[in-house]
Amino acid sequence: MLSLSVARLHHGARQSLRLAAVSALILTFLAVPVATGPARAEEPAASPPPAAPATPAAPAATPAAPAAAPASQMSGAAQPAKTLNVVYLGKRYEEPLPLSYAEPIITDKGIQGARLMLKEAKQAGRFVGYDFNLIEEIVPRKGDVAAKAKEILAKGDAFIIADLEPKDLLAVADLPEAKNSVIVNIRSSEDALRQEECRANVFHIIPDYAMRADALAQYLIWKKWPNWFVMRGTTDKDKEYVEMIKRSAARFGGKIVGEKVYDLPPGARNTDSGYQQVQGQIPLETESAPDHDLIWVADSNQGFGDYLLYRSYKPDLVVGTQGLQAIAWDPSYTEYGAMHLQDALPKIAHRAPTERDYTAWLGFRAIADGAMKSGTTTPKDVKAYLLSDKFRLEGFKGQAMTFRPWDHQLRQPIILGGGTRTPVSVSPQEGFLHPTNVTDTLGFDQPETKCKFK
Amino acid sequence: MIRSTITAALAASVLFTAPAFATTIFVSNEKDNTVTVIDGDTYAIKKTIKVSRRPRGVVLSPDFKELFVAAGDGDIMDVIDTKTLEKTRELESGPDPELMAIDPAGKKIYIANEDDSLVTVMDIKTGDVLAEVPVGVEPEGMTVSPDDKYTVATSESTSMAHVIDNATNTLIANVLVDSRPREAKFTHDGKELWVSSEVGGSISVIDPATWKVIKRITFEVPGVRPEQLQPVGMDFTKDGKELFVALGPANRVAVIDAATKEVKDYILVGQRPWHGEFSPDGKKYYVANGLTNDMTVIDVDSLKAEKSVPVGRLPWGVAVMP
Numbered sequence: 001m002l003s004l005s006v007a008r009l010h011h012g013a014r015q016s017l018r019l020a021a022v023s024a025l026i027l028t029f030l031a032v033p034v035a036t037g038p039a040r041a042e043e044p045a046a047s048p049p050p051a052a053p054a055t056p057a058a059p060a061a062t063p064a065a066p067a068a069a070p071a072s073q074m075s076g077a078a079q080p081a082k083t084l085n086v087v088y089l090g091k092r093y094e095e096p097l098p099l100s101y102a103e104p105i106i107t108d109k110g111i112q113g114a115r116l117m118l119k120e121a122k123q124a125g126r127f128v129g130y131d132f133n134l135i136e137e138i139v140p141r142k143g144d145v146a147a148k149a150k151e152i153l154a155k156g157d158a159f160i161i162a163d164l165e166p167k168d169l170l171a172v173a174d175l176p177e178a179k180n181s182v183i184v185n186i187r188s189s190e191d192a193l194r195q196e197e198c199r200a201n202v203f204h205i206i207p208d209y210a211m212r213a214d215a216l217a218q219y220l221i222w223k224k225w226p227n228w229f230v231m232r233g234t235t236d237k238d239k240e241y242v243e244m245i246k247r248s249a250a251r252f253g254g255k256i257v258g259e260k261v262y263d264l265p266p267g268a269r270n271t272d273s274g275y276q277q278v279q280g281q282i283p284l285e286t287e288s289a290p291d292h293d294l295i296w297v298a299d300s301n302q303g304f305g306d307y308l309l310y311r312s313y314k315p316d317l318v319v320g321t322q323g324l325q326a327i328a329w330d331p332s333y334t335e336y337g338a339m340h341l342q343d344a345l346p347k348i349a350h351r352a353p354t355e356r357d358y359t360a361w362l363g364f365r366a367i368a369d370g371a372m373k374s375g376t377t378t379p380k381d382v383k384a385y386l387l388s389d390k391f392r393l394e395g396f397k398g399q400a401m402t403f404r405p406w407d408h409q410l411r412q413p414i415i416l417g418g419g420t421r422t423p424v425s426v427s428p429q430e431g432f433l434h435p436t437n438v439t440d441t442l443g444f445d446q447p448e449t450k451c452k453f454k
Numbered sequence: 455m456i457r458s459t460i461t462a463a464l465a466a467s468v469l470f471t472a473p474a475f476a477t478t479i480f481v482s483n484e485k486d487n488t489v490t491v492i493d494g495d496t497y498a499i500k501k502t503i504k505v506s507r508r509p510r511g512v513v514l515s516p517d518f519k520e521l522f523v524a525a526g527d528g529d530i531m532d533v534i535d536t537k538t539l540e541k542t543r544e545l546e547s548g549p550d551p552e553l554m555a556i557d558p559a560g561k562k563i564y565i566a567n568e569d570d571s572l573v574t575v576m577d578i579k580t581g582d583v584l585a586e587v588p589v590g591v592e593p594e595g596m597t598v599s600p601d602d603k604y605t606v607a608t609s610e611s612t613s614m615a616h617v618i619d620n621a622t623n624t625l626i627a628n629v630l631v632d633s634r635p636r637e638a639k640f641t642h643d644g645k646e647l648w649v650s651s652e653v654g655g656s657i658s659v660i661d662p663a664t665w666k667v668i669k670r671i672t673f674e675v676p677g678v679r680p681e682q683l684q685p686v687g688m689d690f691t692k693d694g695k696e697l698f699v700a701l702g703p704a705n706r707v708a709v710i711d712a713a714t715k716e717v718k719d720y721i722l723v724g725q726r727p728w729h730g731e732f733s734p735d736g737k738k739y740y741v742a743n744g745l746t747n748d749m750t751v752i753d754v755d756s757l758k759a760e761k762s763v764p765v766g767r768l769p770w771g772v773a774v775m776p
Contacts, residue, residue: 120591123571124612127590127628337610337634339550340592343569369613373630394613394633394653398703399681438679 081131082377086367087152088114088360089172090138090163091145096302100270104351110163110186111136112349113357116341117364119348130372134364138163146171153177157379159184159367161360166190166197173199182379182386184363186356191240194407194444198451203386204409205328205363206355209244211443212326215414215427216319217248218441220294222429225317229292230259231285231308237300241321245296252432257290262304282311289313296320309419318419325418329358332422333415338396362395362410369393397426404440407451411439477734478536480521480773481742481749482509483766489523490765491539494733494774497751497763501539505532511553512771515578516560521773524551524565531565536775545581548574553637555596555605557620564605564618566593573607573616575623585623589616595637600644604662608635608649615649615658617665627665631658636686637729641712642694650685650699657685657699659715669715678704687729687771691754692736698752700727700741707741707750709757719757723750728769734776742769 088111097105118134125131139148145164149172152158157180162169166188173183178201185193185204193199194208207215220226230245232238242259249256262285286295286308295312297320299305305322317323331352334342341361345353353361366386371377374385385391387408392400397413404411417423432441440446477494482505489509491501506528513522514536521534524547531545531554547554549569556563562584565574573593575585590612598605598620605618608631615638617627632654639648640662647660659669673683682703689698690712697710701720707727709719724743727750732739739752742765749769751761 120611124590124609124614127612127614127616127625128630337592340568340611369633373613392633392654394611398653399684400633400653400655437681439681 081125081129082371083131083133084159084367084371084377085133085135086114086118086159086161086364087135087137088161088163089145089149089152091143091165091168092138092141093165094141096300097269099302099306106351106354108349109354110161110356110360111138112345112351113353113359113361114161114364116345116348116357117361117368120344121364121368124368125372128372130368132368146175149175149178153181157181159379159382161186161363161367162202163187163356163360166193169193169202170197170199173202180380180383182367182383184366186359186363190237191244191444194409195450198407198453200408200453201383202408203363203366203403204407205359205366207326207328207412207414208409208443209241210247211409211414213241213244213248214251214442215326215416216296216324217245217252217254218427218429218432219416219425220319221252221254222431225293226254227257227291227293228254228296229286229289229294229316230256230296230298231262231304232259232298233301233303234261234263235300238298241298241300245298245320256296257292260285260289262299264304278307279311282307283313286316287313292316294319295323297322323419324416324424326414326416326427327355327418328412328414329353329355330415330417330423332417332420333396335423335426336396336398341396358395362393365395366393366410399439404446406446406449407444409443411437411442413439414442478775479731479740479749480512480514480775481740481765481769482512482523482771483768484508484510484744484770485768486766487525488766489521489534490769492749492763492765497761499763499765502766503534503539503541505534505541506530506544510770511551512773513554513556513563514773514775515556516558518775521775522554522556522563524554526550526552531563543581545576547576548572552594553596555598557598557605558600558602564596564598564607566596566607568592568594568610571609573605573618575605587616587618587623587625589618589625590614590628595635595649597638597640599640599647599662600642606638606640606647606649608638610634610636613651613654615647615660617662629658629660629665629667631660631667632656632670637688639688639690639697642690648688648697650688652684652686652702655680655683655685657688657697657710671710671715671717673701673704673708673717673720675704675706675720678706687727687741689730689732689739692732698730698732698739698741700730702726702728705743707739707752721752721757721759723752723759724748724762729771731772731774733774740772740774742772744768744770 121132145168160183162183162185183202189208191208191210232242294317297305299321308318370382370385401412413426415423416425428438428441434441479492479494481490487507489503505523506525508527509523509525511524523532529549531547532541533543535542547565548567551565554565563576563578573587589607590609592610593607594610595608607616615629619626631649632651634653635649636652637650649658657671658667661668684702685699686702687700699708705725706720708717710717725745727741727743730741737754741750749763749765750759753760
């Protein structure tokens with residue numbers, strides 16, 4: 001917190017003032033209990049004098065503790081903090097590379113969002129007698145995640161932010177010792193994790209494919225563009241996404257006029273003079289498509305989707321995994337206070353936030369908020385609060401977000417953007433109605449859930 | 455072009471006809487980078503003042519001589535002379551100022567700096583920074599108690615009302631409220647502190663004797679989705695008996711009985727009402743509607759919306775000068 005306070009210097013007066021403010025703050029923490037109670041001392045014993053008006057040359061107004069006092073000194077007088085240890089459990093998976101060599105390869109998606117929330121949770125916790133630790137456990141590509149989880153769970157029930165693919169996630173969730181832990185899925189959109197393979201100890205922050213397809217479909221129907229030509233890659237994720245496009249078409253009145261598999265392997269990234277070949281190839285791939293309003297692409301490997309833009313046989317719009325995307329976080333999203341995350345994450349990560357940074361940040365926030373607002377500390381108690389009707393999570397989407405009790409998926413508005421300089425829209429769209437909660441028009445609603453918690 | 459000509463024509467006609475000391479209404483237009491100046495008797499537009507980028511919070515000095523405009527994207531606070539309606543100076547507010555409060559004596563201005571999680575206390579005349587108080591993440595709402603003892607800042611991310619002792623500029627209490635608290639207002643007698651929570655959909659009533667939440671007020675309108683009932687701007691009536699609160703996406707202003715804390719009525723206004731203010735005689739309430747680019751005039755006795763005044767794009771805040 002001290003480093004935060006002195007980090008930004010506007011001009012000299014501000015800096016000397018800031019030191020005075022920091023010194024005064026330290027005194028306050030020594031003099032006044034800062035925890036849950038009404039810390040309202042009329043005349044605290046060591047009340048600091050009011051900060052004097054500053055001139056640029058004025059020294060720190062308070063002759064007090066040095067500004068670089070260790071943080072422990074500040075919490076020294078506070079009531080013993082309730083401490084939560086949050087584990088970030090990940091694995092160094094092989095991930096698709098960005099299509100352009102010019103785009104940096106990001107290897108710390110997710111963990112940076114968790115680190116930012118650690119800072120913010122500590123800042124909030126300070127005021128109400130809570131403290132947080134983040135334990136980073138990212139195993140190597142061939143590492144054993146379940147073994148690492150056993151090690152963590154040997155110390156008792158845990159809060160785990162899971163940056164894991166479905167197989168590893170389930171291996172951890174199914175450990176007998178994980179039964180009463182809270183595991184937060186920030187990475188996988190796989191629908192089965194919310195359906196047949198749902199688990200009572202797993203919460204999903206990241207939207208699944210069904211929600212993403214529904215979010216796009218509602219917008220396309222609202223636009224009266226109901227005829228979709230689907231192009232997909234060959235991965236299981238691509239096939240699953242296409243199934244969800246079909247589901248959305250049936251739900252909202254869209255029509256899939258044709259489906260084409262693009263089966264050239266991704267190969268090298270965009271190479272020298274590569275555009276010449278691509279420019280000739282993509283029209284051929286799209287020439288035979290039946291009449292359609294746009295191309296809906298499912299290309300999780302990022303091998304060809306971006307090539308469709310401006311190169312298709314007809315002047316087509318592209319939506320899906322490239323072009324207009326349905327995402328939890330968009331590089332240009334600024335609404336409902338979202339500039340805060342856009343500004344704050346680069347200060348620690350030296351890059352813009354990604355969707356996984358957002359879901360990690362939000363997953364940690366669900367745990368931290370759940371604990372502080374319920375006054376509890378154990379995973380069991382926090383879980384009860386997360387599922388109660390008191391829980392309302394704020395995450396820059398302009399409405400409170402809650403977990404669906406039938407599959408533990410976070411209800412959330414979904415941004416339509418990604419490939420555009422500004423977000424295009426946010427779903428659910430006006431006019432798509434639901435008897436209880438309009439965001440439940442996105443994804444698996446209660447009547448169609450296949451989730452049975454054991 | 456056409457619009458500015460019309461505005462100029464209107465302004466000219468008003469200059470010749472309006473009484474000398476009529477009520478003046480100021481509305482900040484977030485998207486237009488302007489403040490619309492409206493005659494409170496005729497609702498004619500007197501002037502549209504160009505200000506710094508993304509004007510939101512607007513507050514008058516207690517002597518009504520100056521209007522302070524927080525320009526979030528300009529990282530600056532514009533100061534407008536209310537007589538000449540010209541921008542006369544700027545205060546270096548720090549990054550992204552949104553809302554601010556002025557002490558009853560008109561000497562100090564308290565500004566929330568979202569970026570730095572600080573409340574900046576500034577000398578209103580010189581612009582000198584008197585103190586900076588670290589608070590929770592994303593401070594937003596600011597208010598000073600009627601007796602000038604306390605300043606309250608709400609932090610959106612941390613979901614707290616932070617209470618600052620004005621004598622020492624130190625924090626003396628931090629009260630957890632519902633998600634994304636926006637505005638804080640003391641009752642006129644200073645015996646209660648009300649805090650609106652936009653995403654939480656509630657108002658928390660706090661007792662300043664203990665700094666504990668003593669009542670949580672929620673909203674319900676048939677046919678309106680619960681997540682759209684988002685309280686933002688709040689104002690107590692002049693007699694202190696009611697609170698008017700804008701409910702944002704619900705397109706309504708709720709009227710709450712300050713004693714029983716029951717919602718008495720919901721008044722349909724324009725789209726996304728955000729902040730409002732009462733007329734000097736307390737008979738009208740003016741509320742800025744962000745999505746319909748207008749200001750609704752509500753009659754306080756009958757609780758009816760009686761007029762819509764077109765202003766600039768994305769109107770946000772309202773200030774009223776007698």
